[in-house]
Amino acid sequence: MESEEFKRLFIPLADKLYRIVRRLVDNDEEAKDIIQDAYLKLWEIRDQLREIENREAFCVRLVKNQALDYLKSARYKNACDSISGDMAQEIPQTEKNADPLSEMIRTENGAIVSKLIEHLPQQQKELIRLRHYGECSMEEIVGLTGISAGNVRTILSRARKKIKEEFEKIFEYEHR
Amino acid sequence: MNTDELNRLLEKFYDGETTREEELKLERFFSSEPIPAHLQVDRELFLSMKKHDSQIEVPQELSGMLSDLIDRCEAEDAQTLSAPKGFSIRFKAFTQQFRFYSAAASILILLGLSLTLFKMNDTRPRDTFSDPMEAYLETQRILSYVSKNMQAGEKAVALYDTNLKKVHQVLEEKRIIE
Structure with missing residues (x-):
């Protein structure tokens, strides 16, 4: 596959792939790096890519894998420790065409919930990110993490209950 | 969605049992319909756990x-x-x-x-003396050291024993007088 064909087929997917990675890793620079690495990998196997039926699904899987590797890496743990949740606190941009007040509340709650997720144990944090931010199906999570479906459910349940418990305290305090 | 179904789905959600479709159903419900006050926390939590694509800006470059x-x-x-x-x-x-x-x-x-590892793990006792006479003398030296210490210990015990006997005697005398 020549570079022109490669670019024509894969560059248009970049925005979508970036969004997927960015949802999972919460950091612009890391997301960019992950995408670049993914494109390098794609380029290396470019001759086999013709045989792949669903290129987009293949790329999505590839970047999710790379993002998960990053979340498991020492680099990510160091980033979490040194910035101590600054990234998690980062307030996302508000959605357009929505009621500004409810949007502001949502944004604020979003930041609180991100922070609560950051404080979960490593495995719970990973699965919550994959499920809620990465919108991964159960099969995908099992494939990506190698954890059995039963265990994924247990870990997700524990994490969700924990987040709810903590969130409830904050929410009730704010609405007293 | 009626209350029963909502409660069932929420319970499933916190048990980690919901499918993606069911979670989407909850999401649609929470973002459109007015909901009972006691579910306010669940609603906020549920909607806050999602990241919208519009919240993410793809770098232009x-x-x-x-x-x-x-x-x-x-x-x-x-x-x-x-x-x-x-x-x-x-x-x-x-x-x-x-x-x-x-x-x-x-x-x-x-x-x-x-x-190397095999040698390092080898804990079998090794001969330390090549000359039997030397080994005999060393053994004797060690045994005499042990016996010397034991004698010292015996003396201390004997002293303790006499003291104890004295105390015993005094107590006995006192009992007889009383």
């Missing part, structure tokens, strides 16, 4: 950056391919030889390591 990356890779590939043929054959022969030697070296290293 991304496509250009990736395009440059591919160009660079292609240029590098072209360079490796255009290397002189003689070189590539020699290189191949070298790598084959290298493979053989590296395999041989690994086996040697493994052998060496296993021998």
